[in-house]
Amino acid sequence: MRLPWQLILCIIGSAAMAQDDTQSIVVTNVHLFDGVNDARLENANVLIDGHLISQISTDPIEAEGATIIDGQGGTLMPGLVDNHVHLSMVTVTVPDLLFGEPTYPLVRAVRDAEEMLLRGVTTGRDMGGNIFGLKQAIDENIVPGPRIYPSGRFLSQTSGHFDFRTKTDTHRAFSNIEPTTDRLGWVFMVDGVPQILAAARENLRLGASQIKIAAGGGYASPTDPLFSTQFTFEEMKAAANAATDFGTYVTMHAYTPAAVNRAIDAGIKDVGHGQLLDRETLERMAAEGVHLSTQPFTVCNEPQLDEFSNEKLNTVCQGTANMYQIVSELPDLNVTWGTDLFNVPDASDQVEQLERLLDFFEPVEILKQATGNATSLLAMSGDKNPYPDGPIGRIVEGAYADLLIVEGNPLEDLSAVTDANNIKLIMKNGEVYKDTLN
Numbered sequence: 522m523r524l525p526w527q528l529i530l531c532i533i534g535s536a537a538m539a540q541d542d543t544q545s546i547v548v549t550n551v552h553l554f555d556g557v558n559d560a561r562l563e564n565a566n567v568l569i570d571g572h573l574i575s576q577i578s579t580d581p582i583e584a585e586g587a588t589i590i591d592g593q594g595g596t597l598m599p600g601l602v603d604n605h606v607h608l609s610m611v612t613v614t615v616p617d618l619l620f621g622e623p624t625y626p627l628v629r630a631v632r633d634a635e636e637m638l639l640r641g642v643t644t645g646r647d648m649g650g651n652i653f654g655l656k657q658a659i660d661e662n663i664v665p666g667p668r669i670y671p672s673g674r675f676l677s678q679t680s681g682h683f684d685f686r687t688k689t690d691t692h693r694a695f696s697n698i699e700p701t702t703d704r705l706g707w708v709f710m711v712d713g714v715p716q717i718l719a720a721a722r723e724n725l726r727l728g729a730s731q732i733k734i735a736a737g738g739g740y741a742s743p744t745d746p747l748f749s750t751q752f753t754f755e756e757m758k759a760a761a762n763a764a765t766d767f768g769t770y771v772t773m774h775a776y777t778p779a780a781v782n783r784a785i786d787a788g789i790k791d792v793g794h795g796q797l798l799d800r801e802t803l804e805r806m807a808a809e810g811v812h813l814s815t816q817p818f819t820v821c822n823e824p825q826l827d828e829f830s831n832e833k834l835n836t837v838c839q840g841t842a843n844m845y846q847i848v849s850e851l852p853d854l855n856v857t858w859g860t861d862l863f864n865v866p867d868a869s870d871q872v873e874q875l876e877r878l879l880d881f882f883e884p885v886e887i888l889k890q891a892t893g894n895a896t897s898l899l900a901m902s903g904d905k906n907p908y909p910d911g912p913i914g915r916i917v918e919g920a921y922a923d924l925l926i927v928e929g930n931p932l933e934d935l936s937a938v939t940d941a942n943n944i945k946l947i948m949k950n951g952e953v954y955k956d957t958l959n
């Protein structure tokens with residue numbers, strides 16, 4: 522059977538418009554953590570019109586025809602934002618990614634995305650990978666998953682953090698062999714300003730909300746020293762210019778002061794790791810408004826890594842406590858939470874990882890890192906923000922209706938969020954994905 526074009530366009534249109542913008546929901550009987558303030562707003566009511574929060578009040582809210590959700594005295598809070606995900610490669614192994622059946626990683630990613638949303642993570646900033654198709658399907662409500670701020674492909678220099686070629690894969694400048702990671706759409710392995718510009722602009726053309734570069738060594742990568750600095754100042758500057766010209770920003774993989782300071786000099790606004798940073802660099806970031814999007818790497822050995830990688834991981838891991846200690850003394854530094862889960866056999870501890878931060882921060886500060894602190898980071902995508910209707914990470918009038926209702930008070934006991942059984946309701950874009958309140 523052949524469908525007429527009008528009908529095909531109509532089907533595509535209805536999928537994209539699956540959200541019913543005429544429905545209203547009133548949530549009653551909740552205490553509200555807005556992602557910013559230290560204290561909850563007690564006995565609150567929240568009106569959601571379509572996909573946005575339209576009213577918050579301690580007085581009863583009348584809305585004709587609205588669905589009522591009784592929050593049963595729980596805490597209503599923003600959906601979690603994991604600011605460092607790789608949704609296209611969470612649980613798939615590197616061999617399956619590089620040498621396996623090409624469609625297999627995507628199937629796993631569909632499952633991983635649903636599980637992530639059902640942990641209460643309603644937004645993920647995707648820090649590199651082949652992600653645009655999954656993002657489109659989630660946004661069209663074809664499959665459940667978090668909102669995705671996509672970086673598109675990683676930008677890596679030759680022998681940099683995302684150069685995963687085998688030794689028999691001669692560089693394409695000296696052969697006709699394209700890196701497998703490039704051919705499959707995961708990476709742009711690029712050297713020199715013209716190639717950087719082309720790669721950054723290609724990502725932007727495809728819908729990237731920010732550009733991700735590797736500015737220094739990493740632990741999982743096979744050939745780069747951990748303390749290497751990657752990309753010259755001119756190359757970093759070119760990436761920053763390409764992003765800024767399109768109204769967005771560059772984020773980076775970097776651990777060390779050398780890499781981070783060069784990147785800040787070049788106009789890069791977000792540090793994607795930072796575990797080996799010194800006080801001077803962290804103070805500079807606070808003073809210059811550079812964001813720190815970091816992760817509590819406290820597992821210092823991973824069985825799926827080889828000895829070279831585990832040695833590097835151990836060094837990064839040792840730096841984690843030192844960095845968080847300094848960060849806890851810098852109130853002006855905007856710090857966000859992330860996990861960087863990729864190539865892991867099991868991602869179910871994603872939200873539990875928040876508890877690792879209890880050595881350094883009060884629960885309220887940890888929750889801010891996973892909610893309200895992300896708002897300004899995500900807003901830096903500017904003209905390339907895929908979700909421009911309102912803020913994300915906060916419960917305020919005009920914000921996206923991405924929220925959780927949890928049993929208990931997470932500002933006093935983090936397990937109200939980190940134990941999934943305590944998350945009674947998960948809403949994204951005004952739609953309920955989990956509801957065990959009734």
Ligand SMILES: [Zn+2]
Nearest residue numbers: 605607648861
């Ligand atoms: Zn990463």
